[in-house]
Amino acid sequence: MPVETELYDLLSVPSNASENDIKKAYRKKAKEHHPDKNPNDPGAAQKFQEMAAAYEILSDPNSREIYDEEGMDGFTGPGGRSGGMPSDATDIFAQFFGGGATFFDFAGGPGPSRRKGEDTEIPYQVTLEDLYNGKSVKISMEKEVICGTCNGTGARGNAKPKECTLCEGKGWTLTQTHIAPSRFGMMRVKCSECNGEGSKIREKDRCKKCKGEKTVKEKTRQEIFIEKGMPDGHRIVLAGAGDQQPNIPPGDVIFRLKASQHNSFERSGCDLLANVKITLSEALLGFSRILITQLDGRGVSVSSPPGKIITPGQTIKLRGEGMPTFKNPDQRGDLYLVLDIEMPNTEWLRRVDRAALEKLLPPKKANIEPAPEIIDVAAFEEAELEDVRARCFPASSDFFDEDFASQFGGGDEDDWEGDDDDDDDDHGMGGEPECRHQ
Numbered sequence: 001m002p003v004e005t006e007l008y009d010l011l012s013v014p015s016n017a018s019e020n021d022i023k024k025a026y027r028k029k030a031k032e033h034h035p036d037k038n039p040n041d042p043g044a045a046q047k048f049q050e051m052a053a054a055y056e057i058l059s060d061p062n063s064r065e066i067y068d069e070e071g072m073d074g075f076t077g078p079g080g081r082s083g084g085m086p087s088d089a090t091d092i093f094a095q096f097f098g099g100g101a102t103f104f105d106f107a108g109g110p111g112p113s114r115r116k117g118e119d120t121e122i123p124y125q126v127t128l129e130d131l132y133n134g135k136s137v138k139i140s141m142e143k144e145v146i147c148g149t150c151n152g153t154g155a156r157g158n159a160k161p162k163e164c165t166l167c168e169g170k171g172w173t174l175t176q177t178h179i180a181p182s183r184f185g186m187m188r189v190k191c192s193e194c195n196g197e198g199s200k201i202r203e204k205d206r207c208k209k210c211k212g213e214k215t216v217k218e219k220t221r222q223e224i225f226i227e228k229g230m231p232d233g234h235r236i237v238l239a240g241a242g243d244q245q246p247n248i249p250p251g252d253v254i255f256r257l258k259a260s261q262h263n264s265f266e267r268s269g270c271d272l273l274a275n276v277k278i279t280l281s282e283a284l285l286g287f288s289r290i291l292i293t294q295l296d297g298r299g300v301s302v303s304s305p306p307g308k309i310i311t312p313g314q315t316i317k318l319r320g321e322g323m324p325t326f327k328n329p330d331q332r333g334d335l336y337l338v339l340d341i342e343m344p345n346t347e348w349l350r351r352v353d354r355a356a357l358e359k360l361l362p363p364k365k366a367n368i369e370p371a372p373e374i375i376d377v378a379a380f381e382e383a384e385l386e387d388v389r390a391r392c393f394p395a396s397s398d399f400f401d402e403d404f405a406s407q408f409g410g411g412d413e414d415d416w417e418g419d420d421d422d423d424d425d426d427h428g429m430g431g432e433p434e435c436r437h438q
């Protein structure tokens, strides 16, 4: 009887199930629990990946044996199996150093003392739309798998590896090392001759397919699930999907999400921020139209309260229009819209009855009273403030740093506008939504 049966339970098979039964059960379960088929179950992706991990371990006879004997502790916990390490190694050292000396373990690198293969971390670029809507992606990748010709021995036919003469089969050698200015200690290092394995296959006995390497490269397809609301930098772990090596369970493949910058939205946790342009008449007389296209393609229509004048830069909050919460996608953050007022252009002014307009608008400002004794006249000259700042205050040029400018709550309109083809034309009421996707 295995010490624990959780992995078998995940696949709903008895612990004495055959390899074929396990494969069949996994295929059936994977189909049933595929997150694409369970869009309303936020835990589906997790369940699916757990089953994939259970299958990874149980489908490999070596790792299944470790699991049956020691449970998950056999892979990670204390007392986990240590591959080909001689079990009496610590006794040998206790004698050697009289029990009290310092010694060091193998100096890293691949060797039989490790319990689990190395994890592979892969950055994966996602869009804000992906994180908003969720998505499953199939990824082709190459990984090392146990050579099928030699079953991971690296040897041809029945050829047996010969004991390494340098380390006499132990896999390590001793070397003297400084542990303090006046103290020497002995350090065991991986045997350079046999790469820590204690034995070597003679060149003529090597497996033709893997050339004695024990593993070969194979193309595989992995499916990852980007769940709604996953944070930027989130790590999706495919347990046991890493490179295979004989006698140790494979490491994990980890996809680290990297969100690309969006043309219209910025994200801060569950909240979103976007800039929207409204016209001068909308600012004065109100609006009722689609202000923005959401990340799922919906238009979001907003009406301003009657009689309300919108001031430049005014921010409004669209409750519940933010990002879905990770693991609880029905709960959403808020969407903040900064309303920029687009002034009419000179073309419009040429056609309008200026005298009538002046009567309609609030009066111009009068000169200050009492008038100063001296009044000089200066010319009206247009300028770009950024150019002036960059020239006159070079020390503070990091103020204009792009990273700085695009922070939540900061930035100029260029950071918000995907394209500038709407800069020149003059929006009437009910113009098109400001947000476009590329």
Ligand SMILES: [Zn+2]
Residues within 6 Å of the ligand: 147, 148, 149, 150, 151, 152, 153, 154, 155, 207, 208, 209, 210, 211, 212, 213, 214, 215
């Ligand atoms: Zn081989």
Ligand SMILES: [Zn+2]
Residues within 6 Å of the ligand: 164, 165, 166, 167, 168, 169, 170, 171, 172, 191, 192, 193, 194, 195, 196, 197, 198, 199
């Ligand atoms: Zn050796």
